[in-house]
Amino acid sequence: MSTIPNPSPAASRVRPLRGILLVLGAGMLWGTTGTAQSFSDGALSPYWVGALRLGVASLFFLAYAGSINGLPHLGRQLAGLDWRRTAWAGACIAGYNLAFFAGVKATGVAVGTALAIGSGPIWAGLLQLAGGARPGPGWWTGTLLAVGGGVLLVFGRGGDIQADPLGIVLCLAAGLAYALYTLLNKRLVDRSAPAVTTLGVFLVSALLALPAAGLWAGPLQITASGWLMVGFLGIASTGIAYLLFSTGLRGISAATGVSLALMEPVTAFLLALAVVGERPGALAYAGLAALLAGLAIVIRAETR
Numbered sequence: 001m002s003t004i005p006n007p008s009p010a011a012s013r014v015r016p017l018r019g020i021l022l023v024l025g026a027g028m029l030w031g032t033t034g035t036a037q038s039f040s041d042g043a044l045s046p047y048w049v050g051a052l053r054l055g056v057a058s059l060f061f062l063a064y065a066g067s068i069n070g071l072p073h074l075g076r077q078l079a080g081l082d083w084r085r086t087a088w089a090g091a092c093i094a095g096y097n098l099a100f101f102a103g104v105k106a107t108g109v110a111v112g113t114a115l116a117i118g119s120g121p122i123w124a125g126l127l128q129l130a131g132g133a134r135p136g137p138g139w140w141t142g143t144l145l146a147v148g149g150g151v152l153l154v155f156g157r158g159g160d161i162q163a164d165p166l167g168i169v170l171c172l173a174a175g176l177a178y179a180l181y182t183l184l185n186k187r188l189v190d191r192s193a194p195a196v197t198t199l200g201v202f203l204v205s206a207l208l209a210l211p212a213a214g215l216w217a218g219p220l221q222i223t224a225s226g227w228l229m230v231g232f233l234g235i236a237s238t239g240i241a242y243l244l245f246s247t248g249l250r251g252i253s254a255a256t257g258v259s260l261a262l263m264e265p266v267t268a269f270l271l272a273l274a275v276v277g278e279r280p281g282a283l284a285y286a287g288l289a290a291l292l293a294g295l296a297i298v299i300r301a302e303t304r
Contacts, residue, residue, distance in 0.1 A: 016303050019251025022244045023260040029241035031267025033233060034109070035275055040229040044222050046105050049230065050097035051213035052222075054206040056234020057242065061199035064243070068195065077196045085184050086197070090204025092181035097209055098216075100174035106167025114154040115168060117265060118147045119175030120182075124258040127179055135255045138301030143259045146294025149287045150265050156284025157272065179258055185246055186254040194246040202242070256302045259295070266291060 037049070044052075066074050104112030121143045125135050135143075181201075188197045214220070222230070249257050269288060272278040 022248030027263025103170030142297030149290025152287025
């Protein structure tokens with residue numbers, strides 16, 4: 001009877017390392033969101049910002065998936081998706097966008113960002129525990145250190161500090177929705193092509209978010225600079241970013257994917273220094289160091 005040789009340690013690390021790099025790249029693109037919004041005139045409702053970027057991202061995924069698969073083949077691939085899980089993932093993305101932008105509006109950028117982004121990895125770990133999976137001690141150590149560093153980084157940059165109860169609930173709900181999306185998406189991309197999966201998920205999310213934005217924010221009123229901002233957010237910060245994220249999830253665990261998304265506040269911080277001209281205090285730099293150390297621990301735990 002023949003035996004299949006075990007892969008070498010170096011070969012077994014290739015797939016997670018590729019996934020890690022792709023998810024870190026997604027986090028860097030997500031981190032451009034705040035800087036992009038700073039160049040707009042601020043007239044567009046945050047509900048419409050969240051909804052329109054999902055609509056633009058859906059068009060991006062349709063164009064990308066159609067170009068590499070051909071429309072007839074793409075239709076067959078879409079029909080073969082697990083649409084029950086796809087619909088739930090799309091609902092989570094729509095809920096994340098609407099809850100995040102509404103929560104940040106109520107609590108301020110510092111509190112809202114810290115709660116929404118910081119709670120996501122914790123939710124992911126708890127959800128995996130509830131589902132029978134047990135992230136290891138290395139993941140928990142690195143994640144908690146990274147989350148704590150992210151909180152220090154956000155608050156160290158200053159900004160309005162508001163403790164609006166509803167806003168806090170919305171931001172925590174946004175973190176939960178993002179964690180749920182990642183767990184669902186991990187199952188989807190393990191069975192279907194990431195481009196097709198993201199197309200299905202974002203079509204659902206846009207169909208849910210656009211009517212909700214019209215209901216809560218009224219008729220769309222947008223300027224030319226608003227369209228430029230939404231275009232960038234939809235294609236780069238959402239479309240390309242989530243395509244990288246979904247592809248990267250094929251090689252790493254869902255919990256690690258959520259943790260590595262904490263590269264977003266790192267990128268936002270660096271762009272604020274280089275582009276916006278912020279001058280944060282020592283607390284922000286201490287948070288940056290802790291966050292990067294935590295991510296290094298998570299990466300080590302994933303590749304071992």
